[in-house]
Amino acid sequence: MIAVSFDPSGRLDEAVLSRALAPLAAEISPPAALRLAHAPPVAAATAGPLRCLLEGELFNRAELARALGLSPQTEAAELVALAFGRWDLAALQRLRGTFAVALWDGDRGRGVFATDHFAVRPWYVRRTAATLLAATSMRALLRMLPTAPEPNPGRAITWLAPTSWPGGETLARGVERLPGAHAVLIVDGRVSIHRWWQPAYREPLRASRPELVEQLRAALGDAVRERLPSTQTTGVILSGGFDSSAVTGVAASESETAGAPRTYSVGFPQDPEMDESTRVRELVSARGLPSCLLGVEPVGLVRLALEYQRDWGIPAGGPGYLLERPLLERAAKDGVRGMLDGQGGDELFGFDPYLIADRLRRGQLRGALRLLATLPDRSGLPSRGAVRTLVREYAVRPLLPTWVEQRLWLRGDPGRHLPAWLRRDRLDLFLASDARLAWKQRGEGPLWWRNHVTLLTGGRGGLAEYVGHRGRDLALQMRPALLDPDLVELALQIPPELAYGGINRSLARDSVAGDLPDSVRLAAKKSNLGSFYHQTLAGADLAPIRSLLTPSDAQIYEYVDRERMLELLAAPPAVGDSGWSGWSLVIWIALTGEIALRSLADASFAQSFIDAHDPPGRSQYEIQ
Numbered sequence: 001m002i003a004v005s006f007d008p009s010g011r012l013d014e015a016v017l018s019r020a021l022a023p024l025a026a027e028i029s030p031p032a033a034l035r036l037a038h039a040p041p042v043a044a045a046t047a048g049p050l051r052c053l054l055e056g057e058l059f060n061r062a063e064l065a066r067a068l069g070l071s072p073q074t075e076a077a078e079l080v081a082l083a084f085g086r087w088d089l090a091a092l093q094r095l096r097g098t099f100a101v102a103l104w105d106g107d108r109g110r111g112v113f114a115t116d117h118f119a120v121r122p123w124y125v126r127r128t129a130a131t132l133l134a135a136t137s138m139r140a141l142l143r144m145l146p147t148a149p150e151p152n153p154g155r156a157i158t159w160l161a162p163t164s165w166p167g168g169e170t171l172a173r174g175v176e177r178l179p180g181a182h183a184v185l186i187v188d189g190r191v192s193i194h195r196w197w198q199p200a201y202r203e204p205l206r207a208s209r210p211e212l213v214e215q216l217r218a219a220l221g222d223a224v225r226e227r228l229p230s231t232q233t234t235g236v237i238l239s240g241g242f243d244s245s246a247v248t249g250v251a252a253s254e255s256e257t258a259g260a261p262r263t264y265s266v267g268f269p270q271d272p273e274m275d276e277s278t279r280v281r282e283l284v285s286a287r288g289l290p291s292c293l294l295g296v297e298p299v300g301l302v303r304l305a306l307e308y309q310r311d312w313g314i315p316a317g318g319p320g321y322l323l324e325r326p327l328l329e330r331a332a333k334d335g336v337r338g339m340l341d342g343q344g345g346d347e348l349f350g351f352d353p354y355l356i357a358d359r360l361r362r363g364q365l366r367g368a369l370r371l372l373a374t375l376p377d378r379s380g381l382p383s384r385g386a387v388r389t390l391v392r393e394y395a396v397r398p399l400l401p402t403w404v405e406q407r408l409w410l411r412g413d414p415g416r417h418l419p420a421w422l423r424r425d426r427l428d429l430f431l432a433s434d435a436r437l438a439w440k441q442r443g444e445g446p447l448w449w450r451n452h453v454t455l456l457t458g459g460r461g462g463l464a465e466y467v468g469h470r471g472r473d474l475a476l477q478m479r480p481a482l483l484d485p486d487l488v489e490l491a492l493q494i495p496p497e498l499a500y501g502g503i504n505r506s507l508a509r510d511s512v513a514g515d516l517p518d519s520v521r522l523a524a525k526k527s528n529l530g531s532f533y534h535q536t537l538a539g540a541d542l543a544p545i546r547s548l549l550t551p552s553d554a555q556i557y558e559y560v561d562r563e564r565m566l567e568l569l570a571a572p573p574a575v576g577d578s579g580w581s582g583w584s585l586v587i588w589i590a591l592t593g594e595i596a597l598r599s600l601a602d603a604s605f606a607q608s609f610i611d612a613h614d615p616p617g618r619s620q621y622e623i624q
Contacts, residue, residue, distance in 0.1 A: 001020075001038065001039050001042065001055065001135065001136055001137050001140055002036070002037070002038045002042055002053050002055055002100060002102050002135065002136045003020035003036075003037045003038070003134070003135040003136075003140055003141075003144065004034070004035070004036055004037075004102060004111075004113060004132060004133070004134040004135070005034070005035050005132065005133055005144070006033060006034045006035075006111065006131060006132040006133075006186055006191065007033065007130075007131045007132075008033045008130060008131075008189050009131075016133070016144050018037075019143045019144055020037060020135050020137075020140040020141070020143050020144045033109075033189075034104060034111055034186065036051070036053060036102060036104065038053050038055075038102075041055075041475075042054065042055045043055075043075060043076060043077035044077055045075060045077035045078040045080070045081045046081065047078065047081035047082050047085055048085060048107075049105050049106045049107035049108070050081045050084060050085055050103060050104070050105055050106075051081075051103065051104045051106065052077050052078070052080050052081035052084070052101065052102070052103050053077070053101065053102040053103075054076055054077040054080055054099060054100075054101050055099065055100045055101075055121055055136050056097060056098045056099035056100060056116070056120075056121040056477075057076065057097050057098060057099065057477055058076045058079065058080070058095060058096065058097040058099065059096045059097045059226040059227055059479075060094075060095070060096040060097070060226060061074070061076055061079060064079050064083060064094060064095070065079060067094070068082055068083065068086065070082070080095070080101055080103070081103065083095070084103055084112070089112065089183070089194070089196060092114055092181075092183065092196040092197070093196060093197055095116070096226065096484075096485070096486075097116060098116050098120040098121050098468060098477070098478060098479065098480075099115070099116045099121050100113075100114070100115050100116070100121040100122065100123055100136045101113070101114050101115075109186075109188075109189075110185070110186060110187050111184075111185070111186035112183050112184075112185060112186075113134055113178075113183060113184040114182070114183035114184075114196065115178050115179075115180060115181075115182060115183075116180065116181075117180050117181045117197055117483075117485045117488075118180040118181075118457075118464040118480075118483045119177065119178060119179055119180035119181075119182075119464050119465060119468075120180075120464045120465075120467055120468035120478060120480065120483065121136065121468055122136070122177050122178055122464075122465055122468065123135070123136055123177070123178040123184065124136070124137070124138045124140075124141040124170070124175060124176070124177055124178070125141075125175070125176050125177075125178055125184060126141065126144075126145065126174055126175050126176075127176075127184070127191050128191065129190060129191060130189060130190065130191060131191065132184065132186065132191045133145070134184060137312065137313065138170070138172075138175075138177075138312060138313035138314045139311070139312055139313030139603075140313075141175060141313075142172065142175075142313055142600075142603065143603070148600060148601055148602075148603075149172040149173050149174060149175060149600060150172075150173045150600075151171060151172070151173060151555070151558075151597055151600055152169060152170065152171055152172060152173040152174075152175075153429055153433075153558075153559075154169065154429065154432070154433035155169045155170060155171050155433075156171060156558070156559055156593065156597065157422070157426060157429050157430050157433050157559050158430075158433050158434070158435075159171065159315070159589060159592075159593050159596075160419075160421075160422065160556060160559050160560060160589055160590065160593050161419050161422065161430065161434075162585075162589050163430075163434050163435075163436065164434065164435040164436050164438065165433065165435055167179055167458065168182075170314070171314075171315070171596050171597065171600065172600055177465065178193075179195075179458055180457060180458070180464060181195060181196055181197035181198065181457070182194065182195050182196070183196055197485065198457070199453050199456075199457065199488065199489055199492055200444070201444045201445030201446075201449055201453075201492075202492075202493055203493075204493055204494065204495040204496070205493045205494065205495065209498065209507070209510075212494060212495075212498070212507060213507060213510045213511045214511075215490065216490065216494070216507060216508060216511040217250075217511040217512065219484075219486060219487050219490045220246070220247075220250050220481075220487065220511065220512070221250055221253070221254050222486065223481050223482070223484040223486065223487050224247060224250045224251050224254050224340065224481045225254040227338065227340060227479040227481055228251060228254060228255050228261070228338075229338065230259070232336075232337040232338055233259065233262065233334070233335050233336045233337060233338075234251070234255075234259075234261045234262070234336065234337070234338045234339070234340060234479075235261060235262045235263070235264055235331040235334070235336035235338070235339045235340070236248045236251060236261045236262070236263050236264065236339070236340045236341065237264055237265075237324060237327055237328075237339060237340070237341040237342075238263040238264065238265045238280055238283070238284075238291075239265065239266075239276060239342065240265065240276025240277065240278075240279040240280045240283075240520075240527070241276065241342065241345075241526050241527075242342075242345065242349075242505055242508070242509065242520075242521070242523070242526075243342030243343075243344075243345025243346070243349070243482065244341055244342030244345075245279070245283055245342070245516055245520050245521070246342065246345070246508065246509075246512045246515070246516065246521075247340050247341065247342050247481045247482065248261065248263055248283060248287075248289070248340075249283065249287065249512055249515030249516040249520075249521075250481075250512060250515050251340060251481075252287040252288075252289055252515065253514070253515050260287075260288065260289050260290065261289065261340065262289070262290045262291065262292070262331070262334060262336060263280070263283075263284055263289050263290070263291040263292070264291075264292050264294075264327035264328075264330060264331050265277065265280045265291065265292070265293050265294070265327070266293075266294055266295070266296050266323045266326075266327065267280070267293050267294070267295055267623045268295070268532070269295065269623060271531070271532075273527065273528070273531070274527045274528070274529055274531065274532060275527065276527050277293055277623065279519065279520045279523060280293065281293075282517055282519050282520055283516060283517065283520045286516075286517045292327070292330055292331075292334070292622075293622070293623040294326055294327065294330065294620050294621065294622055294623060295620060295621045295622075295623050296322065296323050296326060296618070296619075296620045297618070297619040297620065297621075298532055298533075298535035298536040298539055298540075299536060299539065299540040299541060299616050299617075299618065299619055300322060300536075300541070300615075300616055300617050300618030300619065301319055301322050301533075301536045301537065301541050302541045302544045302545060302548075302591065302615040302616075303544075303610060303615040303616065303617055303618070304316065304321060304322055304325060304618065305321075305591060305592055305595055306595060306606040306607075306609055306610050306615070307606070307610070308321065308469075309592075309595045309596060309599050309606045310599075310606035310607050310610075311473060312469050313599070313603075314465070314469070314596070315592040315593065315595065315596040316466075316592055317462060317463070317465065317466025317470075318466065318588075319533040319536070319537075319584075319588055320529070321466075321470060322533075322536065322618065323529075323532075324470060325470070325618070326618065326620040328470060328471040328474055328476060329474065331471075331474075331476065332471070332474040332475065332476055336476065337475070337476065337477060338476065338477040338478075338479050339471060339476050339477070339478055339479060340479055340480070340481050341467070341478075341480055341481070342481075342482060343463060343467050343480045343482060343483065344463065344480060344482040344483045345482050345505075345508075347452075347455040347456050348456065348482050348487060348488070348491050348508075349491075349499075349504075349505040349507075349508040350499065350504065350505070351375070351376050351496070351499035351500055351504070352448040352451055352452050352496050352499070353390070353393075353394040354394055354398050354447040354448045354450075354451050355371060355446075355447075355448040355496045355497065355500075356368050356371050356372065356390070356391075356394045356395045357394060357395050357396075357398035357399050357447050357448075358446045358447050358448055359371060360395050360399065361399055361446075361447075368395060371497070371500055372387060372390060372391075374500045374501040374502075375500065376499065376500060376501070376502065376503065376504035376505075376506070377503060377504050377524055398440070398447050399447075402437050402440050402441060405437060405440075406437065410431070414427065414431060415427055417430075417431070418430055419586075420561075420564065421560055421561055421564050421565060421568070421586050421590075422559060422560060422561060423557075423559060423560060423561050424561075426559050429559075438454070439451045439454035439455075442454065448496045449492065449496075452491075452492060452496075453492055456488045456491065456492065457488070464480070464483060467480050467483070494507065503522065503524050504524065509521050509522060530581045530584060531575045533584050533588070534572075534575050534580055534581070534583070534584045535575070537572075537584055537587050537588065537591075538572035538583075538584075538587075540616050541615065541616065542569075542572065544609075544613050544615035544616075545569070545587060545591055546569050547613055548591065548594050548595070548609070549565060549569060549590055549591070549594060550566065550569065554594055555593075555594055555597035555598055555601075556590055556593050556594045556597065560590060565586075565590060568583060568586060568587065569587075572587075595609075
């Protein structure tokens, strides 16, 4: 963990950093305008006037060492310091990995505090034009503040809606999560934010489908291979869906020198609609991979959400953590040190519907209709009603100027856009905080590209934040193979029409033909785990949820209609009943939102609730 304070006035003292890293054994720099503190496992190095702290890891150490004319055994922190000494800020573009880095140039009085391309290792920042408090843990940053921060109403309403939100805003007013590929700079006593990587629009590649398949497989191989260190055991969270299966198959093919990865999966033997263990077994058997298959009972989500908030100072990313946590614990017990997964595949490999609008913009009506008739996993044109909706949302609206689309959205009763569980008097806040159309305001490229690059970069901040935290306390390095800048750059140049027609992710599926058995590679159906999460929230976990959300002083009722929430809590629908999946979503975001808002005012809230209410814990078992 790293913590930073900068205040030329000298009003910030050592106690600020001591609070951040307590009770860890921390090293704090001598008194100065800028002070650094760090605790293991952060690596430190000094190169001339440059002091470097590195949290996380680099994937391209050998390549970086060659470029610097150094031994491949050179420590990562020293490589980063020397890279900055040679290339300055351009050094960041040469780094590959999941990292947070802090650099201070004593001669120039300049600081650089950067996160990796996707902020898997984020910085949390409280800043003014001339002062800075920052830490690589939200919990640590909150401890540095002189008083508990007020909630951020805009972020609270978008969490509870849920809907898109601007950039790196957090639930704490005045605290931001530094987005991926960004750095905080201190230059001449001034604090600013600098974006150091941003894909630029380039015309789609002019290559045959077989050539593109080959390029995609090579890029996948590079991304996975650099995350398979030969000196460590690597694990893969394998769901049975295509994305994690593709990563697993490629890892098996690329691991001749690194050792076969171990797979970790959850099965549902009692529910064929959710169970993907057959595909898991087919894959691990075909590739000869060691595997672990666990069953997880639908209980323990409330306690897990409280523990996550207690440990990290941020709300849990999604109910899927209930399934992933036991896999991570088992992997750590098995001696695994790095984990791969298929997170980010939807955005990387999926089709972009705004290509339809681009065809219309160019006067290609037949081309637009052809795309409508070849949506992935469909045969022929959708129903007339579905066509009207698709044309309105993906052909007409995207072509309107943003201000026109916003005016149309607000025409009539704008309250129709407000989720039914939110307070009507919070409509203005909801409308002002919504960032649905931010992607359209990018200044370059066709509409499909603007949307795609937004999803692949800034749009995945919450996902990357969750991935980076979920196994950190187990000493596991999270290495999401599909969150890779070179893969992203390639994906943004693949002709978008190739994602239409036939099975979804068809190009990606073709690219791993030699890595997966066809029964897995060409399986189009993806199980829906919604009923499992519903059973959890509406079952044994419902009592502690009611304890959290029933009191009239619950923090969410600044934004949520309490009467509506009490109705939802009183009568959970059964799986299959009208609105059952929507019920689960509302309860989950209300639960995690309440825990987060209470914890802002009282950092001990999560543990105090656990002690007072003893919510049920998790339960899992091994499947033979």
